[in-house]
Amino acid sequence: MLLTVKNLCKEFDGLHAVNSVNFSVELGTITGLIGPNGAGKTTTFNIIAGHDSPTSGAVFFGKQEISGMKPYETFHLGIVRTFQIPRPFSGMTVLENMMMVPGSQLGENLWNNWIRLKQVKRQEATNREKALEILEFLKLAALRDEPSMHLSGGQLKLLELGRAMMSKPRMILLDEPAAGVNPVLLEEIIDRIREINEMGVTFLIIEHNMDLIMKLCSPILVMAEGSIMMQGSPEQVRSDKRLLDAFFGE
Numbered sequence: 071m072l073l074t075v076k077n078l079c080k081e082f083d084g085l086h087a088v089n090s091v092n093f094s095v096e097l098g099t100i101t102g103l104i105g106p107n108g109a110g111k112t113t114t115f116n117i118i119a120g121h122d123s124p125t126s127g128a129v130f131f132g133k134q135e136i137s138g139m140k141p142y143e144t145f146h147l148g149i150v151r152t153f154q155i156p157r158p159f160s161g162m163t164v165l166e167n168m169m170m171v172p173g174s175q176l177g178e179n180l181w182n183n184w185i186r187l188k189q190v191k192r193q194e195a196t197n198r199e200k201a202l203e204i205l206e207f208l209k210l211a212a213l214r215d216e217p218s219m220h221l222s223g224g225q226l227k228l229l230e231l232g233r234a235m236m237s238k239p240r241m242i243l244l245d246e247p248a249a250g251v252n253p254v255l256l257e258e259i260i261d262r263i264r265e266i267n268e269m270g271v272t273f274l275i276i277e278h279n280m281d282l283i284m285k286l287c288s289p290i291l292v293m294a295e296g297s298i299m300m301q302g303s304p305e306q307v308r309s310d311k312r313l314l315d316a317f318f319g320e
C-alpha cells in the first residue's frame with residue numbers, strides 16, 4: 071500500500087469532521103473519494119498533506135508515519151495536493167506559476183547566487199524547459215505568457231495539475247478537479263490524469279462529478295458524516311442505487 075489511513079479522527083470544537091476513518095490507497099491506482107458536502111473529504115486531505123493535524127489516528131506513506139508532518143515534508147516525500155479552490159499566484163504568468171513550484175532551485179539563496187551563478191542559471195534553464203514540456207503536454211503552452219488570472223476555471227485546474235507534475239510526485243491528491251470546468255476541458259482533464267497515472271503516479275481524487283469518477287476511479291471510497299460508508303469498484307458503487315440516490319439525488 072502506498073498510503074494507509076488508520077483510525078483517523080479530527081474534531082473541530084466537538085464536531086467529528088473525520089470519525090475513525092480507515093482506508094488505504096494501493097500503488098498505481100486512481101482511487102476516488104466521494105460523498106456529500108461536509109462529509110470530511112477535504113479535512114482528510116488536509117491531514118494527509120500536513121495542512122492539518124489529526125485529533126487521533128495516523129497516516130502512513132509506505133511504511134513511514136507522516137501524520138503531524140508539515141506540508142513541505144510530505145511534499146519532499148513525493149505527495150502533492152491541489153486545492154478545491156485553485157490558488158495560483160494570479161499576478162504571475164502561467165509559465166511563472168509553473169516555475170514557482172518549490173523544488174531544488176538554487177536561485178532563492180543569495181549566497182548561491184553569488185557563488186554559483188552559472189549553476190543557478192543552468193538549473194533555471196532546466197526548470198524552464200521542464201515547465202514548458204509539461205505545458206505542452208497539458209496543451210497550455212500557447213497561454214504560457216498569459217497572467218493566470220485570465221484563465222478559465224478548467225484551464226486553472228490544468229495549471230494546478232501542471233504545477234503538481236513539476237516536482238515529479240509519487241502521489242497526487244486532487245480536490246475536485248472537475249469543479250467549474252466546462253465539458254470539453256473536462257474530457258482533457260480526464261485524459262491527462264489517466265496519462266499521468268500511466269507514467270506511474272498514484273492518485274487520490276475527491277470529486278462530485280460522476281462522469282470523472284466512473285471513468286477514472288477504482289476503487290471508489292464513499293464517505294459520509296465523517297466515516298467511510300462503503301468502498302468498491304465503479305460497478306459496485308453504481309449498482310448501489312439507494313446510496314447514490316441518497317447522496318446525489320440521481
Ligand SMILES: Nc1ncnc2c1ncn2[C@@H]1O[C@H](COP(=O)(O)OP(=O)(O)O)[C@@H](O)[C@H]1O
Nearest residue numbers: 082085087105106107108109110111112113114
Ligand atoms: N477549520 C475548520 N474549523 C471548523 N470546522 C471545520 C473546519 N474545516 C472543516 N470543518 C467542518 O468539518 C466538516 C467536514 O468538512 P470538509 O472536510 O470540508 O467536508 P467535504 O470536503 O467533504 O465537503 C464540515 O462540517 C465543516 O464545516
Ligand SMILES: [Mg+2]
Nearest residue numbers: 111112113154
Ligand atoms: Mg471539500
